[in-house]
Amino acid sequence: MNSNRVRAVLVAVTAVASVLGAPDQATAEPAARGGTQWKCGFYPTPGDPQGTTARYFHCAYNHIMIRVHWSNGASHLGCIEPWENHPFWRDGGNVVVNAYFVPVTPRVLIAPSGRRVCAASQPTG
Template sequence: MNRRLVNVFSAVCMFAAAAIGNAPEADAATRIMPPPGCGFVRLPQPVGELTARYFHCDDSFILIKFHWSGGNTGTSCVPPYHQRPFFRSDGQTVVNAYYVTTPPNLTGPPSDRRCALSQPRV
């Protein structure tokens, strides 16, 4: 089974188990499901400290730039078909995140590429 299929299957099982196993948490699981499209999504209501997510729906590594409510910015590498969660920090939340054309820094052999710990600032 390929890696993408395993990731998608795992996510579906996790959300289904949360909805079936714990009725009060069913509403929370619904709030963190992937949207019909891809990209940045603010959650209608925070789930704990989780306030937003960026969904990447392509077979490539990308770099995203995100903006905090206090004005700071950051960048993050997102692997193929993954999501990047954003959590509240010091009372601030991420208010926007978007793809930038700068390539991310990758590490590992060609058969097992991964996002490097250090990413370009844009």
């Protein structure tokens, strides 16, 4: 999957989530996640019943950018919200093999609800 296509998909998902009022990850305190098996950072999820191949869990109260690497050599930057547990799914024969924090400031907007959300357009780093 080329990086422009991945970027377009991430933009669409972010836009839909902000309009439909997705669960507010920014207020989901770690204590509210009691009993979960999530760990901070990137980790593969083989055999996940939801079908994900990997996740990136951001364990902090700020928005960050991560670089995502695919098994076909492609990569892209993505904005991650506070306490977001971001899933990655298979794209044909390709899977995400790594994702990590990069020191690039994400663009953040304030939704009508007052919630801070990742903007659809992000720096390319």
